[in-house]
Amino acid sequence: MSTPKAREAARAVVLDEDDRVLLLRYDEGGKVFWATPGGALDPGEDHQTAVRRELGEELGVTDAELDPQIATRTKEHLIQGETVRQIERYFVVRLSAGRVDPSRATQTDGILAWEWWTLTDLNATDQTVYPVGLTGLIDHFLSSGIPDAPFAFTD
Structure with a gap:
């Protein structure tokens, strides 16, 4: 059995002025789930640049400020029929709910x-x-701020 290809990704934990979190709903082959905005890095892109690009593509927000990285997650899953080992970094983004406009999303x-x-x-x-x-x-x-070291999701 071969080792799955690594796929670097960046994700945003988007919180509004009322500390609500923005989630996106997907249906991938009959598997329906909610997830934070984000996606794979483009060649030559760093994680922060990828998060900003993804926010524009998915939320129509082009000038978001990022807090430092707060978490990581490594998970094997299918992407377009291929098993990949996705390595994600999570960043907090504070946005007012009114700034998110899916009609301006580009992808x-x-x-x-x-x-x-x-x-x-x-x-x-x-x-x-x-x-x-x-x-x-x-x-x-919300209670303690940015952690000293990124939290590691284990799912």
Whole structure:
């Protein structure tokens, strides 16, 4: 068995003025889930540049300021029929809800919906949300700020 190809990715934990988190809804081959905005790095791109590009492509936001990296996640999964080992870095982005305008998005990549979630709603949902443990990460960030070292998701 061969080792899956590594795929570097950058993701945004987008929080609004009411500490709600923005999640995007996807349906990949009948598997419906919610996830944070983001995606793979383009050749020669660093993680921060990739997050900013993805925010423009998926949310129509082109001038977001990023907080430092707060988490990492490594997960093997299928991308277009190929198993990859995705290595993600997560950054907090603070945006007012009114700045997010999906009608200005340039590449929606199969996004079915954009929705702001309270942490209470996120804790109570029976829908699939990635990464697993997102609520705990946001709770920690809101109470303690940027961690000394990035949190490592284990899902």
